[in-house]
Each structure stands twice: as structure tokens, then as C-alpha cells.
Amino acid sequence: MANAEMFKCIELPGRGRALVTTRRVRAGEIVLKDSPSLLYVVSTAFERFCGNCLRICPDSDLADCGLVKFCSAECCVTFPKDLCSALGQLKETEFDSEEENQARFLLAAYHLQLVSPEEFEKLLLLEGEGKVDDEGVSKLHGFVENAVKSWPWTSQRKLSPKLTTDLLAKEARNGFGLMAPCEKIGERSVRGYGLYTTAAFINHECLPNCCRFEYVDKPGKSNTDIFIRAMHDILPETEICISYFPVNWPYDLRQDKLEKEYGFKCSCERCDTEQGWSDGEGEEGEEEEELQDQDESSLEKVVGQLQLKASSFPNEEEKNGEAEVEEVYAEEDDDFHHAMFFVKYLCPVDDCGGTMAPIPQELDLKQEKSGDDDGDLFLTMECNMCGHIRTGDEFRKDLEENSILE
Numbered sequence: 057m058a059n060a061e062m063f064k065c066i067e068l069p070g071r072g073r074a075l076v077t078t079r080r081v082r083a084g085e086i087v088l089k090d091s092p093s094l095l096y097v098v099s100t101a102f103e104r105f106c107g108n109c110l111r112i113c114p115d116s117d118l119a120d121c122g123l124v125k126f127c128s129a130e131c132c133v134t135f136p137k138d139l140c141s142a143l144g145q146l147k148e149t150e151f152d153s154e155e156e157n158q159a160r161f162l163l164a165a166y167h168l169q170l171v172s173p174e175e176f177e178k179l180l181l182l183e184g185e186g187k188v189d190d191e192g193v194s195k196l197h198g199f200v201e202n203a204v205k206s207w208p209w210t211s212q213r214k215l216s217p218k219l220t221t222d223l224l225a226k227e228a229r230n231g232f233g234l235m236a237p238c239e240k241i242g243e244r245s246v247r248g249y250g251l252y253t254t255a256a257f258i259n260h261e262c263l264p265n266c267c268r269f270e271y272v273d274k275p276g277k278s279n280t281d282i283f284i285r286a287m288h289d290i291l292p293e294t295e296i297c298i299s300y301f302p303v304n305w306p307y308d309l310r311q312d313k314l315e316k317e318y319g320f321k322c323s324c325e326r327c328d329t330e331q332g333w334s335d336g337e338g339e340e341g342e343e344e345e346e347l348q349d350q351d352e353s354s355l356e357k358v359v360g361q362l363q364l365k366a367s368s369f370p371n372e373e374e375k376n377g378e379a380e381v382e383e384v385y386a387e388e389d390d391d392f393h394h395a396m397f398f399v400k401y402l403c404p405v406d407d408c409g410g411t412m413a414p415i416p417q418e419l420d421l422k423q424e425k426s427g428d429d430d431g432d433l434f435l436t437m438e439c440n441m442c443g444h445i446r447t448g449d450e451f452r453k454d455l456e457e458n459s460i461l462e
């Protein structure tokens with residue numbers, strides 16, 4: 057864990073454990089750098105990405121088990137042989153891709169118990185508890201039990217249906233999907249999942265103050281570390297939050313995901329505001345795709361409202377910095393505040409849906425030298441999905457062209 061002094065982990069009513077700042081955090085600061093306790097490549101991607109580090113590996117052969125590929129001799133040597141042979145037994149099953157992913161995760165988790173009991177104990181502290189009578193889980197547990205028979209088990213190691221269900225529940229609530237930033241939006245897909253035992257304490261917000269970056273294809277070690285970066289200045293004693301999905305998802309889709317997968321009903325300020333917009337759509341059982349269709353209309357509504365209000369937005373004196381801008385829209389209603397969030401932090405690249413955060417402080421120093429003194433409104437921003445960089449000057453021009461700044 058990096059920057060541990062920047063936050064503490066506390067229990068918050070109705071939210072469980074949470075990370076809270078212990079000092080003022082500057083826009084773009086890396087609040088947390090976390091390394092995975094375990095990683096696994098997904099069933100749909102194992103032929104393209106390294107089973108050990110998730111980097112692209114176009115030309116190498118599949119390992120003996122036929123279910124993992126490696127990008128380098130080093131990754132091949134590092135990957136545990138007993139895990140590889142257990143994975144090979146997946147070929148004898150008729151699992152669908154989701155079941156196969158769960159099996160890949162379970163094998164990685166039980167293997168962690170063998171090689172690093174302390175890290176495994178940290179996984180057990182994460183939120184999530186499974187139901188033992190789930191039929192799908194007994195099928196998976198049966199497979200795992202058989203696949204790991206030859207591993208060097210001792211009496212201290214646990215392997216049980218209850219542990220299997222708990223592990224699956226913890227993975228569902230806490231796993232982070234890893235995909236490298238990709239310029240071709242359509243080509244971006246999850247390569248694998250990782251469990252990060254500190255980042256797992258970060259709660260969700262629909263208008264978050266931080267977002268997550270990863271650079272899986274970067275050279276060197278630690279390429280699967282994740283970085284939680286502050287999108288704007290954060291005051292001390294403030295909860296650090298990320299969005300568990302793209303911030304432009306509409307109300308119904310967000311509610312559905314949070315309730316079904318994370319077990320809570322979100323009643324944040326943004327949800328309160330947007331609740332009235334859904335016009336009764338999003339009944340239970342509605343397909344995710346239909347819910348996604350509302351995305352455009354909700355966002356258009358927000359940006360439309362922003363343009364309507366632009367006439368009352370900063371005058372000449374007010375456009376000189378973030379503090380003044382915040383003051384102006386504090387007087388406006390919630391819709392306007394939310395609209396401004398999207399203008400500032402939603403990636404402007406078509407169909408990207410990524411979140412923008414200022415590039416970390418050391419890079420921003422360059423900007424200071426270039427004389428940009430408009431607070432964090434005009435910092436250089438990086439998108440966490442496509443990697444798009446938006447300079448302060450580009451943003452200023454956009455605002456002016458859209459009559460948001462005169």
C-alpha cells in the first residue's frame with residue numbers, strides 16, 4: 057500500500073468499512089497504489105493475454121495445460137506448475153464461460169492459501185458471504201476439490217463448500233476487472249480480474265471523488281498495480297469513493313447493479329435527483345441492454361440543463377478559477393452541479409464513458425511552469441479508459457465554444 061498516511065480505514069454507518077482522508081488531498085494525487093493478492097485471466101481472453109501478468113502475448117504457445125499462455129519465459133517460470141495442471145482439468149468440464157471464470161478464480165484463491173496463508177487471510181476479511189445450498193456452487197466446489205487433490209494439503213489448509221461460496225461472494229463484491237487503456241473503444245475488454253485487499257475497502261459513489269487507473273501493458277514489474285487518483289481536491293475526513301462502473305450509466309442501470317451485485321440501495325444525492333427521470337422504466341427483470349439505452353437520454357438531459365443555465369454562469373471576474381466557479385454553481389440546483397461533473401470529468405471521446413482525473417502531481421509541475429494558474433479546473437486530465445489526454449487549454453476552448461465560459 058502506498059500513501060497509507062493519506063487515509064484511514066473506518067466503519068461508517070450503513071456503508072461498512074470505508075477509506076477516509078486524513079489530510080487534504082490534491083487534485084491528481086495518487087491516493088492509493090495497490091498490488092493484487094491474486095489475479096486470473098478470463099476464459100474468453102486466455103489465448104491473447106498472459107496468464108501470469110495479463111500483458112498481450114500474441115505469439116507464444118499455450119502452456120501444457122492448454123488453458124494459459126505466457127508473454128515471457130519469466131512469466132512461464134513464475135506461474136505455479138500445480139495451478140497450471142489444475143487449470144488443465146477445466147478441459148474435462150462443460151462449464152459455460154462464467155462458470156469457467158469462477159473456477160479459474162477459485163483455483164487461484166485456493167492456491168494462494170497454499171503459498172501465502174497471510175494474504176489468503178486478508179481475502180477472508182473482505183465483504184461477502186455465500187449461500188451453501190446454491191446448486192451452481194456445489195458443481196464448482198466438486199470440480200475444485202477434484203482438481204486440487206494432488207496439491208500438498210496440510211491440516212491447517214481449508215477446502216470446504218462454505219469456503220468456496222464465501223470466496224465466490226467476496227470475489228463478486230470486491231474483484232476489479234483489468235483492461236488496459238485502449239484507443240480503439242470497441243476493442244477494450246476485460247482481460248482478467250484481481251483482488252486488491254486495500255482498494256477493496258473503497259465504497260461506491262455515483263459522483264465519485266476518485267477514479268482508478270491501471271497500465272497493464274507497461275514494461276517492468278508491478279504492471280497489474282492499480283492507482284486510485286483524486287479527481288479534484290478532497291478535504292480531510294472525507295470518504296474516498298470511486299464509481300464501480302462508468303459514471304455515465306443511467307439511474308436504473310446503476311440501481312440494478314448496486315442492488316443485485318453489491319447488495320445495497322444507493323440513495324446518494326445524484327440518485328435522488330435522477331429518480332424522477334426514469335418514468336417508470338427499469339422494472340425488475342428488464343434486460344441490461346434496455347437499461348443501457350436510457351444512458352443517452354439521461355446524459356443529454358444533464359448537458360442540456362447545463363447549456364440552459366450557461367447564461368447565468370461565470371462572468372468575466374468569475375472565470376478565473378475553480379474556487380469562484382464552485383461558488384457560482386453552489387448557488388444553482390443539484391442538476392446543474394451534476395451536469396458540471398460530467399462536463400469536467402466524463403471523457404469527451406465518443407462512446408468512451410471513461411472518467412478523467414488530473415495527471416499526478418509531478419507531471420502537473422510542468423503545467424505550473426507553463427503558467428496555468430486557474431486552480432484544478434484547467435489541469436491536464438487523463439481518461440482512465442481510453443487514455444485520452446485533455447489539456448487545460450483544450451477544455452477552456454470547449455467551454456467557450458459551448459458558451460459555458462464566455
Ligand SMILES: C[S@@+](CC[C@H](N)C(=O)[O-])C[C@H]1O[C@@H](n2cnc3c(N)ncnc32)[C@H](O)[C@@H]1O
Pocket residue numbers: 070071072073074182183229230256257258259260261317318319320322
Ligand atoms: C468493495 S466493498 C467496499 C468495502 C465495504 N464497505 C467493506 O466493509 O468491506 C463493496 C461493498 O461495500 C458496501 N458499499 C459500497 N458502497 C456503498 C454505498 N455507497 N452505500 C452503502 N454501502 C456501500 C456494499 O455492501 C458493497 O457490497
